[in-house]
Amino acid sequence: MPYVLLTLVLVAADQLVKYLVRANIPLGTSLPFLPGIMELTYWQNTGAAFSLFSEHTWVLTLISAVVSLVILGVLVKRVVAHPFGVASLSVVLAGAVGNLIDRVAFGYVTDMFNFQFMRFAVFNVADVCVVCGGIAFCIYFLFFYDKLEKKEGDGDDARAADR
Numbered sequence: 001m002p003y004v005l006l007t008l009v010l011v012a013a014d015q016l017v018k019y020l021v022r023a024n025i026p027l028g029t030s031l032p033f034l035p036g037i038m039e040l041t042y043w044q045n046t047g048a049a050f051s052l053f054s055e056h057t058w059v060l061t062l063i064s065a066v067v068s069l070v071i072l073g074v075l076v077k078r079v080v081a082h083p084f085g086v087a088s089l090s091v092v093l094a095g096a097v098g099n100l101i102d103r104v105a106f107g108y109v110t111d112m113f114n115f116q117f118m119r120f121a122v123f124n125v126a127d128v129c130v131v132c133g134g135i136a137f138c139i140y141f142l143f144f145y146d147k148l149e150k151k152e153g154d155g156d157d158a159r160a161a162d163r
Contacts, residue, residue, distance in 0.1 A: 003075065003090040010094035014125035015101060018110040030114060041114040043122040046107065057107055064100040068093060082148040085140045091133030098126030 025031055025042040033040045046057045071093045080086055102109040111122040140148075 003086050006087065007090045007094045007097070010091060010125070010129055011098050011101070014094070014098035014129070017112065017125050018098075018102065021112040022110055025112070033113075037116060039114050039116055040112045041122050043111040043114075044106075044108040045111050045122070046109075057103060061100065061103040064096050064103060068096045068100060071096065080145075080149065082140070082144070085137065085145065085148070088133045088136035088140055091129050092137060093133075095126040095129030095131075095133060098129065099124075102126075 021040060021042050025040060027042050027044065030039040030041040071089055074080060075086060075089055075093070080089060099109045109124065109126075111124045111127075113124065113128075114120075114122045
């Protein structure tokens, strides 16, 4: 249950920041945020990362929906049971849902974080969730999944055998 709350809080934070940017920053303009490091730039992205596939928003919407449903299925069926794995997938789910809401509601994703010290794509809270949660889950899966899931699964098998 705390993972549902984590997902909902992150989606709400993403949507709140996007709303505030749309309401207060004219499209294509910037405001200082962290001087010399980052500014807030209102940008509408119809594509994926770095505006890839910008002419295929409907495909990206479909992919976002399918990925969200797959992650939700994995979480509901408890394919991953360890708290670190569940938390990382919940963060990825929050990011996928946050951008899916934008694609369905507006036909684009609202981006706002723009690094000043290097040339990089403008991004949003949902993007941070997808990247950080995805990296965390990859680390979990590559280095800990076999040990932690088998350990937790063995306990379930032993309890089932005792019945």
